[in-house]
Amino acid sequence: MYRIAFILITVLAVALGLLIGTLNSSSVALDLLWIQLEWPLGLVVLTACAAGLLVGLLMAWFFSILPLRARLRKAARRVDAFGSTGSLKNIDD
Numbered sequence: 001m002y003r004i005a006f007i008l009i010t011v012l013a014v015a016l017g018l019l020i021g022t023l024n025s026s027s028v029a030l031d032l033l034w035i036q037l038e039w040p041l042g043l044v045v046l047t048a049c050a051a052g053l054l055v056g057l058l059m060a061w062f063f064s065i066l067p068l069r070a071r072l073r074k075a076a077r078r079v080d081a082f083g084s085t086g087s088l089k090n091i092d093d
Contacts, residue, residue, distance in 0.1 A: 017046055 024042035039047075 020045055 021040065021042035024040065024045060026041050027038050028041050028044055030037040030039060030044065
């Protein structure tokens with residue numbers, strides 16, 4: 001089921017990329033400090049979307065996933081500290 005969904009999403013993304021690329025074929029100049037590029041507008045739009053997606057995923061990882069992993073490790077240490085005594089030990093000692 002997941003494989004079919006992955007293939008369907010991939011085909012839709014490729015079709016959307018081709019559609020954007022063909023409808024925006026005029027060239028635009030990009031001046032990036034010391035580099036001057038002449039790219040089709042569709043490629044610029046898709047590159048900007050991909051860069052935004054990458055930045056968003058990295059921010060979600062740094063501000064959501066990493067703190068949750070740290071909390072999970074701390075909880076696992078507390079469970080290990082519980083041990084066979086039946087009471088929590090101070091894990092900071």
